[in-house]
Each structure stands twice: as C-alpha cells, then as structure tokens.
Amino acid sequence: MLRLLKGCADLDQKRNKRIGVYICSCYDTITDRIDFDDIMKFVATLTGVKIVKKHDSLCSVSGQKFLANECKTENFDALVVAACTPKIYESTIGGGVVEGGLNKYQYEQANIREQCAWIHEDKDEATHKAKRIIAGSVARANNLEALEDTKVDIIPSALVIGGGVAGMQAALDIANAGYQVYLVEKTEKLGGRAYELSMTFPTHNCGICCIQSCKNCVLTPKIEDVNQHDNIEVLLSSEVTEITGGLGKRHVKINTPEGEKKIDVGTIIIATGSKIFDPSKLGEYGYENNNVITTIELEKMIMAQRDRGEKLHRPSDGKIPKTVNFIQCVGSRDANKGNPHCSLVCCTYAIGQAMEIKKRYPGTEVYIHYMDLRGPYRGFEEFYEEAKAAGVNFVRGRVGEAFEKDGKVILRCEDVDAGTPLEIESDLVVLSVGQEAREETTKLAETLHLQFDIDGFIKYMNPMLTPEERRGIFIAGCAQGPKGIRYSIEDARLSATNAIKLLQKGSTYIGGGVAVVDEEKCVGCGKCAENCEFNAAQIIVKDGKKVSLVDPVLCQGDGKCSAGCCNKAISIRHFKREQILPMIKAILECEVEG
Amino acid sequence: MEKENVLVIGGGIAGIQASLDLADKGMQVYLVEKEPSIGGRMAQLDKTFPTNDCSICILAPKMADCHGHSNINVMTYSVVKDVAGKAGNYEVTVLRMARHVNEDKCTGCGDCNAKCPVKVPNEFDMGLGMRKAIYLPFLQAVPRVMTIDEENCIYYKKGKCKLCEKQCEIGAIEFDKGSEEVKLKVAAIIVATGYDVWDPSSAKEYGYGKIQNVFTAMEFERMINAAGPTGGHIQRRSDGERPKKIGFIQCVGSRNPQLDHPYCCSVCCMHSTKEAILAREHHDDMESFIFYKDMRTFGKGFNEYMERGKSEYGITYVNSDATVDENPDNHNPIVVYDVAGKQEKREVDMVVLATTLIPRKGARDLAKLLDIGIDEFGFYESADKLFNPVDTKRPGIFVAGYCHEPMDIPEAVAQASGAAARAAELISTKGES
Numbered sequence A: 001m002l003r004l005l006k007g008c009a010d011l012d013q014k015r016n017k018r019i020g021v022y023i024c025s026c027y028d029t030i031t032d033r034i035d036f037d038d039i040m041k042f043v044a045t046l047t048g049v050k051i052v053k054k055h056d057s058l059c060s061v062s063g064q065k066f067l068a069n070e071c072k073t074e075n076f077d078a079l080v081v082a083a084c085t086p087k088i089y090e091s092t093i094g095g096g097v098v099e100g101g102l103n104k105y106q107y108e109q110a111n112i113r114e115q116c117a118w119i120h121e122d123k124d125e126a127t128h129k130a131k132r133i134i135a136g137s138v139a140r141a142n143n144l145e146a147l148e149d150t151k152v153d154i155i156p157s158a159l160v161i162g163g164g165v166a167g168m169q170a171a172l173d174i175a176n177a178g179y180q181v182y183l184v185e186k187t188e189k190l191g192g193r194a195y196e197l198s199m200t201f202p203t204h205n206c207g208i209c210c211i212q213s214c215k216n217c218v219l220t221p222k223i224e225d226v227n228q229h230d231n232i233e234v235l236l237s238s239e240v241t242e243i244t245g246g247l248g249k250r251h252v253k254i255n256t257p258e259g260e261k262k263i264d265v266g267t268i269i270i271a272t273g274s275k276i277f278d279p280s281k282l283g284e285y286g287y288e289n290n291n292v293i294t295t296i297e298l299e300k301m302i303m304a305q306r307d308r309g310e311k312l313h314r315p316s317d318g319k320i321p322k323t324v325n326f327i328q329c330v331g332s333r334d335a336n337k338g339n340p341h342c343s344l345v346c347c348t349y350a351i352g353q354a355m356e357i358k359k360r361y362p363g364t365e366v367y368i369h370y371m372d373l374r375g376p377y378r379g380f381e382e383f384y385e386e387a388k389a390a391g392v393n394f395v396r397g398r399v400g401e402a403f404e405k406d407g408k409v410i411l412r413c414e415d416v417d418a419g420t421p422l423e424i425e426s427d428l429v430v431l432s433v434g435q436e437a438r439e440e441t442t443k444l445a446e447t448l449h450l451q452f453d454i455d456g457f458i459k460y461m462n463p464m465l466t467p468e469e470r471r472g473i474f475i476a477g478c479a480q481g482p483k484g485i486r487y488s489i490e491d492a493r494l495s496a497t498n499a500i501k502l503l504q505k506g507s508t509y510i511g512g513g514v515a516v517v518d519e520e521k522c523v524g525c526g527k528c529a530e531n532c533e534f535n536a537a538q539i540i541v542k543d544g545k546k547v548s549l550v551d552p553v554l555c556q557g558d559g560k561c562s563a564g565c566c567n568k569a570i571s572i573r574h575f576k577r578e579q580i581l582p583m584i585k586a587i588l589e590c591e592v593e594g
Numbered sequence B: 001m002e003k004e005n006v007l008v009i010g011g012g013i014a015g016i017q018a019s020l021d022l023a024d025k026g027m028q029v030y031l032v033e034k035e036p037s038i039g040g041r042m043a044q045l046d047k048t049f050p051t052n053d054c055s056i057c058i059l060a061p062k063m064a065d066c067h068g069h070s071n072i073n074v075m076t077y078s079v080v081k082d083v084a085g086k087a088g089n090y091e092v093t094v095l096r097m098a099r100h101v102n103e104d105k106c107t108g109c110g111d112c113n114a115k116c117p118v119k120v121p122n123e124f125d126m127g128l129g130m131r132k133a134i135y136l137p138f139l140q141a142v143p144r145v146m147t148i149d150e151e152n153c154i155y156y157k158k159g160k161c162k163l164c165e166k167q168c169e170i171g172a173i174e175f176d177k178g179s180e181e182v183k184l185k186v187a188a189i190i191v192a193t194g195y196d197v198w199d200p201s202s203a204k205e206y207g208y209g210k211i212q213n214v215f216t217a218m219e220f221e222r223m224i225n226a227a228g229p230t231g232g233h234i235q236r237r238s239d240g241e242r243p244k245k246i247g248f249i250q251c252v253g254s255r256n257p258q259l260d261h262p263y264c265c266s267v268c269c270m271h272s273t274k275e276a277i278l279a280r281e282h283h284d285d286m287e288s289f290i291f292y293k294d295m296r297t298f299g300k301g302f303n304e305y306m307e308r309g310k311s312e313y314g315i316t317y318v319n320s321d322a323t324v325d326e327n328p329d330n331h332n333p334i335v336v337y338d339v340a341g342k343q344e345k346r347e348v349d350m351v352v353l354a355t356t357l358i359p360r361k362g363a364r365d366l367a368k369l370l371d372i373g374i375d376e377f378g379f380y381e382s383a384d385k386l387f388n389p390v391d392t393k394r395p396g397i398f399v400a401g402y403c404h405e406p407m408d409i410p411e412a413v414a415q416a417s418g419a420a421a422r423a424a425e426l427i428s429t430k431g432e433s
Helices: A002-007 A036-043 A061-074 A086-099 A113-117 A123-141 A165-176 A192-196 A219-228 A295-308 A346-360 A380-389 A439-447 A485-505 A527-531 A560-564 A577-589 B013-024 B055-068 B111-115 B154-158 B163-167 B217-224 B268-282 B302-311 B363-370 B409-428
Strands: A019-024 A049-055 A078-083 A107-111 A150-153 A157-161 A180-184 A232-235 A239-246 A249-256 A259-265 A267-270 A292-294 A323-330 A365-370 A393-396 A401-405 A408-415 A420-426 A428-433 A473-475 A507-510 A515-517 A537-542 A545-550 A570-572 B005-009 B028-032 B072-075 B078-086 B089-096 B180-186 B188-191 B195-197 B214-216 B245-252 B287-292 B316-319 B322-327 B332-339 B342-347 B350-355 B357-359 B397-399
Touching: A019 A036, A019 A061, A019 A123, A036 A049, A036 A123, A049 A061, A061 A078, A061 A086, A061 B055, A078 A086, A078 A123, A086 A107, A086 B055, A107 A113, A107 A123, A113 A123, A123 A577, A157 A165, A157 A259, A165 A180, A165 A192, A165 A219, A165 A232, A165 A267, A165 A485, A180 A249, A192 A295, A219 A232, A239 A439, A249 A267, A267 A439, A267 A485, A292 A295, A295 A346, A295 A428, A323 A346, A323 A408, A323 A420, A346 A365, A346 A380, A346 A428, A393 A408, A408 A428, A473 A485, A485 A507, A485 B409, A515 A545, A527 A537, A527 A545, A527 A560, A560 A570, B005 B013, B005 B180, B013 B028, B013 B055, B013 B072, B013 B409, B028 B078, B028 B089, B055 B072, B078 B363, B089 B188, B111 B163, B188 B363, B188 B409, B214 B217, B217 B268, B217 B350, B245 B268, B245 B322, B245 B332, B268 B287, B268 B302, B268 B350, B287 B332, B302 B316, B332 B350, B397 B409
Parallel strands: A019 A049, A019 A078, A078 A107, A157 A180, A157 A267, A180 A232, A267 A473, A292 A428, A323 A365, A323 A428, A365 A393, B005 B028, B005 B188, B028 B072, B188 B397, B214 B350, B245 B287, B245 B350, B287 B316
Antiparallel strands: A150 A507, A239 A249, A249 A259, A401 A408, A408 A420, A515 A570, A537 A545, B078 B089, B089 B180, B195 B357, B322 B332, B332 B342
C-alpha cells in the first residue's frame, strides 16, 4: 500500500480546484453524535476547499434547490456532500448538483451518518472519524473529472423465455403495449406447470384439464390470446442456446424445430419456472414403493378421474385406498438433504387434494403430517377450516420414515401436540414435494451474470422494492422462487411494467464509470480480455499495433482488467488510481488535530 | 396532448409506488393522503424483513421523489368526499382539511412547535411519545410542513394563544383559513388505503391496557427505532428498565373467528422474528420467546431468516397459543401456554403482541362511495382473483396493498405496479381492456 501511495504524492495537490463541501445534519438528528462546528473548521483547511456550509436536509426538495443554487453561483470544479449513505441517496442529492450545472461525476458523497454518527458512542472519536472520511472525499474530489454517459438505444422488442402463466402474462402485457415479443417455450405447448394442476387457489378452477370446452377455465383463453396476438411470435419446442450483446441490444440464438433462429431484442424476461424436487433423493420416505407417490402424480390421478371417470386407485393393486397420508415439506425446509427454503404452495395444494379425496370417498381416512400450515393467502384460513370440518386430520410433526410391510406402507411419525410417537398404516402415501431452481435457468442466469440467492433461485436487484435490472433483464414467476399462480402473474406484470418502461424510453444512458485504455501504454498482452467475464475487452490491431478495445455497453466497471494490467494501461474512469489513491492516503494520513 | 389524470387514494408505499409508476409514464397523478404526511405504515417501521434494511431509509427517497415529481400533485391532510362518473371520466371531490399552515411558505423549521404549549400523544409513535398541537408527525415527513391539529390547539378551544403565529417569521400560519373542496377529473382511481392496527384491549386474555409491560408490535417498532420516542431504547412501561427476556405472542386477534378475524395477517411471523433479532442486536443478553400457532415464514428467504433467528440470535420458538398474566410484585408478565397438552408458565420482562391488522377505519364508507366490493372483514374485493387481482367490480377503479388483502411490503409494491399498469392500460386503450 505504501509503495502505491508514494507514487501519487504529487497528484493530490496538482491543480488549484474550487471545491464546495456541504455537511448535512439529517434534520439535526446527528448533531449530538458528531461535532459539526469542529468538523467544519477542519474541512475549511483542506486543499481546494473554498466553501463549507451546513444544511439540515439536503435530501429534501428544498435541500436540492439549495445545492443547485450554490452550484450556479459558486462555479465549483467539484462538490462534496457529507451526509448519509450514497448507496440510497446519491442520485437524490446528486440530482440537485446536476440541476445546478455540475457534471454528476464531479460530485462526491461522504457517508458520515450510517458509517459514522449512527454507530459510534464516543462523540470525539466519531467526530475524528467523520473528518477523515470527509478528508478522503475532498482528496478524491480534487482529482475528479467530468465524464459523459454513453447513450444506448433499446431495440423495441422483447424475448420472454418460458411459456407458463408468468411468461404468457409478461408476453401479453408487453405485446399490448405495442412491442414485438418472442415467446420461447421448451415443450410443445403453452401453459407450463398449470397444465398439471387439477385446481388453482383461490378460485378452485382447474388448471388446464378443460382445455376444449369448459367455460370457467381461466387459462385456456390466455393461451388463445397469446397465440392470436399480432405482436407475439410463439416458438414452441424451442430453446435459447446463446445470448450475447449488452443492455438494449441482445443477440439471441434459438434452437427451433425449423432450425436455428437469430433475433435481436431490447429486453429479456426470464420466466423459466422451477423444478419439482425429486423425492428419490431422500431414502426415508420410500418413494421406490409403488404406493408412495408425489402430489404431482396424485394431480394426474385426480384429473384422470374427473376427465375420464377413472377411479382413484392405488398403484400396487388398483384398490381404492382406505387411508391416505400426506407428508408435507418433502425436500423443503430441510437443509441437510433437501432445500432450506419453504416451497410456499404445498400446504394449500395438499389440503385441496385431501378435500378432493374426501369428497369422492368419504369413507377414506385422510391425514396431513405437517410442521407449520402456511397459507399466506386471503381465504386460506377458511379453506383450512373447511378441510377440518370435512374430516381431514391434521397432525403436527415431521414424519421420520415410511416403509413397506405386508402390502401396506408404515409411517413412523409423531403427534407433537399430543406429545406421542405414532406408527400408522397407510394404503397410499402422498409426498408434498417442494420446488427448487432449474439447472437450465441457473446456467442461463450465469451466462447473463445474474446473481443468486441462498436458495439457488435468481436474486432480485432490490427485493424490497422493484426488481429493476440495469441490464434490461427481468425475472418473473418461479424462476426467482416458489410462488402460487396469482403471485406469479402479479410478478410477471411487475416485470413487464419495468420492461415496458425501458422499451418506451427507446434509449438509455450507461454510466461513465467504465474501463478506458491508454493506447500508448497498452502492449496488447490480452490479460484484460482474459480477466473480463463480461467479454467487454478484446484485443484488436490498430495502426499495426495490438491494443485493447473496451465496449462501454458491456463493461460493468468491476475493475478486474485494471487490477490485472501489466502496464497500468487500462483503468476505470471515475475510479482511476489518481482518484482513489489520494483518497486512501488522505484517510490514512489525515491530520485532524488543530 | 392533454395529460390523462389518475387519482391515487392513500400515500403509503403502495400509493407512492403506483403514483411514481404512472407519473413516469407521463400521466398526471393526484395522490390523496388523509394524514399530514405521506409514508404510511412503512414509515413507522424500524427495519424491514428479511434484509433488515432501515425502513424509512428506503422509503424516504421515494417519498421525496413523489413530492418532487412534476406529474404528481401530493394532497396530504385530504380525503375523498365524492366520486361520480365512470371509467375514463370520473369526477372526484376531495376535501382538503385545514392544516392552518401555508404549505408553500412553511419550511418545517420547527420554531413554532418549540413554543407550542400543548402536548398530546403522537399517533405516529403509537402514543408512546408526545407531540405538540402544531407538529410535524415525524422527521422525514413529506411535505415538510407543519399542521395544526384543531382538536388540541388552545386557540380553537379558548380563542387565544397564537404563540406559533408569533414565532413564525415567514407568516405561514393561517388560523382563519378553513377547509376547502377541490374537484378533480380523472380517468382512473387506485385505492391503496392500507391497514389499521387492531386494538387488543378487548381480548382480556392478553392483558393489554391492564398489564403495563404488554406492548403491541407496532409500539415495539417505534420503541426500537433510533428516531422513535425512546431513541431506540427498549423500555418497560412500569419502571423504564430495559428487559432481558421478551415474549412475543403471535396471532393476537388473527386466525380467531371468535374475534371476527379468522384470517391470517400474513406478516406477523416475520415481523416478530425480525423484532426478536433486532432486540438481540441491541443487547447481547436479550432472550426472546416466540409463541406461535404455525410459523408462516413462507416467502423468499423467509424460512432461512427464521432459521437464522434460532441459530444466530438464540430465539426460542414455542408452538402454543398463549395468554398473559402478571406478577404483581415486579410487574413482569407471565406467559401461560401448553406443551403437549400440559400447561406451562414463563415469566418474562416484556410481552409484545403481534396484533392482527385490519382494514382502515372508514374502509366501508369509501367502498360505498366508490361502489366497489368489500368482504365481511372490510377488505376490498377483486373482480378476477387469479389474473387481475387488482381490478374491482367497477371499471377504472383498482386496488393495491393491504386494503385488498393481508400482504407484506414487496407484494404491496408489486400490486401497486400492477394496479398502475392496469390503469395505464385502461387509459391507453380508452377503456376497452
């Protein structure tokens, strides 16, 4: 570090800059935690600082107006605001600075609230630290330069991957907004998982069984709408094989039955859904036994019964089961053998299936073994009460094992509420299997450099607010975690809204903080291209010399190229060595006494 | 082209999100909020689950964006009085209640309320802290404008005082200005009125209102908030001492047909877990016990959050209904519960009740005014529960957020975006969709 710092000793005082420093007291809530007068006196002594002022709310509308006015009258080269975290407020406060005519890259925000005033008990020490933080920002501000953002056009079309309910809804919303949509579905039909369901919550309509005639069916008209929409091109039995390009212009290769299709799109929605957990991974529930089935298999039996009048018979001998036991959380909430997350929908569908069995065969005993009954939906509680009234038995406790004995399945479990261990004989056992991330989705997300949550599903950019993606890629439905049908639809509408916003803009600007190459110094070794995971850097031959060329649209500014450059020829604008090193130096060496 | 107008009723996170979405699409939005500030319930929460982000820190920029947006007209301290017409052409009457402070002049400097002699419990702090009769409900309030509460102001009671007026150098106080009615023409309406916290004092088994150290979860949120009435210190009502053992009781009033709320409030498993985690983050020796019916930590990352609560923050989860008694000697609450059919007792220093959340007072009147469906509990009803949950039976009127059904913040945001999309769709197709 010291070696690096030596090199920049001459940099931090090279020009005579005009810098303004504005310190925000956050509505005077942090004035008793750090000494503002002391800090202001100190800041006034720093290189380049011409003005130091205090304000109580720079994030407010009046605060931004105040900053804009200051910029207009003071003709600053750079401006530093010492306030809250730039992570959340930089764009808000910086907005005032830009309004005042300063380039946004000549603005620096020092965090003296979250990283200082809020967390330190000792006022003197906190004040001392605040001075250092501000000194660092001022040092950087001395070396900031104005930059221009790159304008990127957005191609007015969208790719939706996955033709389940989420994908269809997103495709319809975007198409209705007037944009061309390519809907790619891996299987030979639209509908996705809903196809396999005999009923949906809370309307109790069937999923898709009534595809031809049922006037109550809610899904069939959706499929027709999608197929008939002028703006939607449906590609069935097709798979996306490659996506290249960057924000606003993605080149996509799709493998279709007619051969390879190449399209360019402005935005992508990933609606690839989830995978059902494979219970054979768990030895203890005896899934290899004929009479142990999954809820998805039971759905098929229920549908066969409704469509073709078939009886619900158990696989081993075709008899109608006299006892049915549901085991909940199979593969869910099990960090050891399955997944740590809750799969959200299993409680609801197991109750629905249990009631269906009770309705057809009132004499059959039905038990549901659960840990917690989770139905975070309006109407669930009534549904649960209805099931109890219909005679479905709910037993709290995890099932230890299920094994076969004399043609029956034996369950070893516990009734936690009664505090007793149980051994139950069952004709049929139904495993409420959970959901997990699909490998294909994970692979796709990796090539697009998306992040993952601990549950293996794709992560939202900001889970608390909108899933706004800087790369023009949005996620809808179960690709980002287990969801019921209506929640998948809601999610799809939200993603479509965000995608439409981007498409409507027609173009957007990409930040100036991207890599630049000093062609004089570059020796064309190719280390940067090797280090870049976004394929933003490549080696070209220019005037007979090998040099690196950076595509600013693809560049994400992570700085791996710069760190690995053998000749310091490549750097990240706005985070150059001569900007960062004086900052570190100022923080480390800052003389705060006096 | 003339801008199309949309009315958004309710300035919580759902209303704010819907307004921003519509305004960004170039539509003119009237955001009507009953309270003096927008922000709603999210502004009162300390942190949000499952990320433990500071709630107001995420919300405040959105509030500021709303207020600063050239396409949004934020009308606080206002209520909708009448709605006539049909989709594409609603005529709305909004009552702008008299706040007696000129919104354009007031800077929120606070000189006036420093001198105001009246002190009343602050609703924003669930009554745990005090405010003046002229007040800013909370620090980050938007707009940053004072409000005089006529009910408590001495001038309106006795005809004299006006200390605030003397303090205000810019002459923003307007004692004589009455409320006024404004007529708006809008193409669509989004209803996002949110929830109220149910008052548990009628359910005697929890002792709320009688046993001093029993709090509601919303009171606890304010108490543990650094900007709250105790400056973030967790304090017992009886002696101001900091508790070391807290019992959280779930489903207070929820999933309880006897109390007319058979529904699950959808958020309290998570917020109690969060509150227990925060309490432990404040003090290493804090012990928390959560008494629950079913732990419904169902959303993305939620179950993992609960597991972390157990393994990293030492929360003990007890599967049982619970009631509360008091130890008269030290005012400690005693939680009475069952384990495998056997009654047990645990003395704690404080009890926090996860009370159910109910539709806002006045939800029924608003439903009547808007002529939209409402269920027996007061939640607004969807016309199409599966595919267009935000549509009401009346075309052009949409719902979003907790007023529609129990949900958490991300879902309220998603619904608000959905409602905004539906409203925009209606406008762009001239009511054909």
